[in-house]
Amino acid sequence: MKTKRHGAVLGLIAAGALLLTACGSDENAPSGAAPTTGESSTPVECGGKSKLNAEGSSAQKNAIDTFIQAYQQKCSGADVAYNASGSGAGVKNFNAGQVDFGGSDSPLSESKGEVAAAAERCQGNPAWNLPLVFGPVALGYKLDGVTDLTLSGEVAAKIFNGTVVKWNDPAIAALNSGASLPDKDIKVVYRSDESGTTDNFQLYLQAASKGAWTQGAGKQFKGGIGEGKEKSAGVAQAAGSIDGAITYVELSFAQDNKLSIAKIDNGSGPVELTNETVGKAIDGATIKGSGNDLVLDLNSIYASTTAGAYPLLLATYEIVCSKGYDADTAKAVKAFLTVAATDGQAGLADAGYAPLPKAFQDKILTAIQAIA
Template sequence: MKTKRHGAVAGLIAAGALLLTACGSDNNAPAGGSTTSGNASGVAVECGGKSKLNAEGSSAQKNAIDTFVQAYQQKCAGSDLAYNASGSGAGVKNFLAGQVDFGGSDSPLSESKGEVAKAAERCKGNPAWNLPLVFGPVAIGYKLDGVTDLTLTGEVAAKIFNGTVKKWNDPAIKALNGSATLPDKDIKVVYRSDESGTTDNFQLYLKAASKGAWTQGEGKTFKGGVGEGKEKSAGVAQAVGSIDGAVTYVELSFAQENKLSIAKIDTGSGAVALNDESVGKAIDGATIKGTGNDLVLDLNSIYGTTTAGAYPLLLATYEIVCSAGYDADTAKAVKAFLTVAATDGQAGLKEAGYAPLPKAFQDKLLTAIKAIA
């Protein structure tokens, strides 16, 4: 997910759209006031409570949060949220310490690290919920002169990124691409040299989808043992854009900005292009392994999907909130912000490189948000 350049633009786009939908609204409460209004999804928003929320965490969702804030300010006059994109670790740490109203994280709270218990203590004896609010598609982006339509499977992708498949005309790639003319050219892997949630999710995808071809492990450090490392998403995308025969994994917006070709992925039901519809199908098919309104995802249900038309390579980020235990003003504002984010706030996400929520998943989130006490 793009974290630097599209935030302001996406925010303006979202704000412009929201201005149109808000015409005639009676939502003109002063700061700290309370009003109820509908939104584009027909869901009531109970504005009011704490006038300025504080949140911190994942940089991967920063531009999405910026878009949500624009929508929140428009929907609930006088309300605001400050988000510090300090990284998932800091977001969880400061949420547990009660320093922020909610945390943003690329992964849910860890029971083995004691985070679940500490969150219950922070929430005055109530459990914290992990709400997956922001999804960003990850592209397998490449530059190969004369080839702009390419299909890969999880297995072949794993073999490319661990160096088993070394040439673009390797029989394993040719078998997936019919009559396409593939050059006898070296594959040049470019990977993230810095620790990255994108790397972690990509390696989890390879582990789940490669039929055992990926044995290198997982984590935020690339473990494929092949290629050249570059820092940040911008670095890998720019490098691939300047090298014929190069390939990387990168958030969609960076691939688009650098004019990279994007591989289709065949999960067993035919080649699937990366688009809103295919990403939505993958999100819709996600299994929740958390209980009740704790919406922790089973990522294998996304990464290992065989659903026709579903694009499986996504990064999900969570908002970590108290299910109860806030003071009344904070609870009201948290619920208002999250409700706007899950509804009107979706309008500007595509321009910022994220995936808008499909209706069925949106409903699950709204049910959980409404239950915050």
């Protein structure tokens, strides 16, 4: 996931919609909007270890950088060194006790032995998965003369597995009444390298396509068609240069390459990608972990039919010990994560992420305060 944003990442959002302010006020939010967060009245107890070490997901790197800046402003002399080495390394080195917390695109896996290894690292206490960073994924396309397009999970699946091959296919036309769709080939562009974005996109198709996507999920694209390009920049640049192209890519890449962004109809009408609609999807997420282990059931987002909820997201976790840190480390970890979940949210939109809605923020803060 790209996290650097050029221009107006929030250009899709109408004036007055959920822009974060320093005080976190929701007074300007449109009626029915999911509240977003900025600063919070939650107290931050600074101190403890002066420099935390963390490692993992590159998808959240710029979010972590934003959090670190807020942490340094809140707690003088405090710092975090974050190595964006990838989720696998983050989990491995957290479990080995080499870093104070890990970052991962996926929660700890019991079948891979990660849950048990983390408990051993945490002095016999369970580790918790805290989903602190969310990023929307866009269905970005370039189609001359068409800048307003709606797709569904089912139709997207048929496009990306080669069942629907023309832009004027009746399945697309049915979702875009009155639109003038050209008799033009659809050019699918996909990630050729292993990607958490690909995995999440295919999980979305699996959950939302009503059985149209049978290719499965995973970090390698399994659609069997199209042109592969490396990295988010590669797919976005390629799609931006081909009339008739479509790809799946993080929002900021789609905007940087002037791709149009499809609305998604999840059964309750077309939904535009905005902070409000992403926040509503996060708010509706089901947690399948127990207690303060906030492992998400992503199908509750991907397959949601909630009106006004944008369902195509990528979530990353901070993996922490529930207990088992020394006192100085525990104090610093709690301080950093508290700042990240409150003041740090004010910078996320500028980094291409979705700020936490208030109700979900409360769940995160409850878990953070329970770390001992």
